[in-house]
Amino acid sequence: DIQLTQSPSFLSASVGDRVNITCRAGQVISSLLAWYRQKPGKAPELLIYGASTLQTGVPSRFSGSGSGTDFTLTISNLQPEDFASYYCQQLMTSPCNFGQGTKLEI
Amino acid sequence: QVQVVESGGGLVRPGGSLRLSCSASGFIFSDYYMSWIRQAPGKGLEWVSYISRDSRYTNYADSVKGRFTISRDNAKNSVDLYIKRLRVEDTAVYYCARVGEGAAAGAGDYWGQGTQVTVSS
Numbered sequence: 001d002i003q004l005t006q007s008p009s010f011l012s013a014s015v016g017d018r019v020n021i022t023c024r025a026g027q028v029i030s031s032l033l034a035w036y037r038q039k040p041g042k043a044p045e046l047l048i049y050g051a052s053t054l055q056t057g058v059p060s061r062f063s064g065s066g067s068g069t070d071f072t073l074t075i076s077n078l079q080p081e082d083f084a085s086y087y088c089q090q091l092m093t094s095p096c097n098f099g100q101g102t103k104l105e106i
Numbered sequence: 107q108v109q110v111v112e113s114g115g116g117l118v119r120p121g122g123s124l125r126l127s128c129s130a131s132g133f134i135f136s137d138y139y140m141s142w143i144r145q146a147p148g149k150g151l152e153w154v155s156y157i158s159r160d161s162r163y164t165n166y167a168d169s170v171k172g173r174f175t176i177s178r179d180n181a182k183n184s185v186d187l188y189i190k191r192l193r194v195e196d197t198a199v200y201y202c203a204r205v206g207e208g209a210a211a212g213a214g215d216y217w218g219q220g221t222q223v224t225v226s227s
Contacts, residue, residue, distance in 0.1 A: 001168075034213040036151075043201055043217040044143075044151065049210040087151050091212030094156070094165045101150040 023088035115221030128202030
């Protein structure tokens with residue numbers, strides 16, 4: 001199985017800030033990585049796939065980068081609805097594991 | 107618009123069984139893989155299972171293999187997850203998700219709101 005390690009696990013920020021969340025894969029996964037946002041009590045929503053492609057309808061303040069084993073989700077100009085949990089998921093091979101998550105708090 | 111709706115969750119005793127259902131609309135159901143993902147209380151996301159467009163291929167997480175069975179009915183636009191020999195550690199919200207195609211292959215691009223499964227005596 002391919003393990004994913006996200007960092008940090010918790011992140012404190014303010015409205016308007018720019019933050020980075022990283023995801024490291026235990027082996028090379030090319031660009032086969034997705035990012036999700038999960039607001040409290042809600043289902044996850046797809047933000048980015050292919051490591052850097054924004055899902056339709058997702059605001060441009062979200063961006064993704066990286067390939068191989070190291071990936072980054074960047075959120076610019078944080079909005080109140082962005083204070084949530086974020087997960088990466090590798091799509092290289094089954095099981096399509098998720099990272100352990102990053103909770104973004106005010 | 108695309109909609110995915112889960113049902114069938116509830117309180118079950120350890121060792122019991124349950125069938126979760128997922129109803130989809132707003133897209134050509136038979137063109138997409140479907141998957142189930144779960145989230146234990148206060149924990150992260152755990153991929154559980156997927157099924158191919160024509161039911162030919164299925165796959166399961168090691169933690170559920172042999173106890174969970176995924177199936178689909180393309181005529182009814184539905185996918186089920188049958189769970190037997192339930193364990194306390196199966197307690198979670200179970201989400202059904204459409205699996206993306208093309209560049210988004212493998213990603214859950216539309217998710218339901220989830221259905222709660224609680225295993226307790």
